[in-house]
Amino acid sequence: MLSSLESFKSVVLDQLGEGVIVADTDGRIISVNRAAEEIHGRSLIGGAPESYSDDYQLLTMNDAPHPPEELPLARAVLRGEDVVDAAWKIRRPDGTVVIAVGTARPVRNSEGVQIGSVLTLRDETSRVNAEQALLQALEMKELLLFEVNHRVRNSLQIVASLVALPMKRIDDDIARETLSLTRQRIEVITATHRSLYELGTHDHVDCAALLPDLCTAVVQTYSVNDHIQLKCETAGAIVLPVSKAVSVCLAVTELVTNACKYAFAGRDRGTIRVLLESDGDIVRIEVEDDGVGMPDRDPRAKQGGIGTILVDSLTQSVGARVMVDTGAEGTKYVITFTRPPAEHDFSSALIAKRRKAAS
Incomplete structure (x- = not known):
């Protein structure tokens, strides 16, 4: 038995x-x-x-x-x-x-x-080998994407240089201004791709870190004898996918450009304030000036120039809501949009990483 x-x-x-x-x-x-x-x-x-x-x-x-x-x-x-x-x-x-x-x-x-x-x-040989192969594939993907972004950035820099070449030989002020704005927009996109390296990703950009420099560059272009003062306020990291970040950065720099060009006509000095903050999944951007305001109290009802049309198109591409308030004390744009939870988590992780590095 x-x-x-x-x-x-x-x-x-x-x-x-x-x-x-x-x-x-x-x-x-x-x-x-x-x-x-x-x-x-x-x-x-x-x-x-x-x-x-x-x-x-x-x-x-x-x-x-x-x-x-x-x-x-x-x-x-x-x-x-x-x-x-x-x-x-x-x-x-x-x-x-x-x-x-x-x-x-x-x-x-x-x-x-x-x-x-x-x-x-x-x-566990098959599983471990499969995991290692997957990690190697992901590493290769990261390298390829970084290389693609690097080449995109270089190509954009070449395009910006080509746009700038004829500017000195053009007598028409409107044509020269158009080329200048085109070059500025290309440089915004270039800067967005450059910031991918700084964040260490191939597909996300910290707009809170990038926008102050972009806005400063715009103001320096238009400010004669520093008559325009820029105040940029950011609260923590606001990380967005690169396509959305490009739209946001272009929209904000267009608004700052418009303020520099039109808000302080007939004035010796003025101030532009840019605010970028988030509350959970909600991102809020303000671009405000203390200039002369717009003649039309409902500027969105008036079909403006390419800059205004571009702002509308860019904000729509990220599903943003835009509110405008203009009067004798200046003009204020408020842009709000919702981020998916994953983008909010990315920002929170980046903030925690920076705090740890600083401690």
Whole structure:
């Protein structure tokens, strides 16, 4: 009857997909199932903890000979430890290498006395190799995307230079102004792509870090003797996908450009204030000047120039709502839009990273 029961247990163990290795109190292997021997590619009966590594060609994950006393089964036998999901490598007799992940525990009787140890293990080679291949593919993708962004930036710089070449030879003020604005818009897009390197991504831009410099460049272009003062206020990182960031940056610089050109006509000085902040998923942008205001109290009802049309188009592309208030004390644009939760999480993670780096 006992022999029949042992045979039944052996048959049951051989049906398991995971390998099972049982050792006595001295660490000698007294029982293994079929899966364990298939993983090792050899018979496993016998052997002692101090010779596990040599007998069964066991390696660390760095391909060094595994210290025998640190193997999961040896730790359970010698120190009574529970070892969960340890990883090591097995070199089979045919030279192939298997990545094993296993759990070892001491076996105790009803009185708590250790009477042996058991190791269960599985072949994780395919999974680990697939993960490594995926990581390598992702790294290659990142490198390629960075290279694409680098080339886009360089191409935009060339286009901006080509646009600037004929400007000095053109006598028509309107044509020269049009080329100047075109070049400025190209430079905004170029700066957005350049900031990808600073953030360390290929597809997201921190608008809060980028916009102050862009707005400053615009004001310096139009401000004679520093008669226009710029105040930029940002609250934390506001990270957006590059396509959305380009639209936002272009829209804001267009509004700052319009303020520089028209808001302070007949005045010696003026102030432009740009605010960029977020409240959870809601992003709020304000562009305000203390200039003469617009003659039409509802400027959006009046089809303006290319700049106004461009602002409308850009804000619509990000699903933004635009409110305009203009009067004798100046003009104020308020742009609001909602970010998906993932974009908000990206910003929060960047803020936390910067705080950690600063501490």
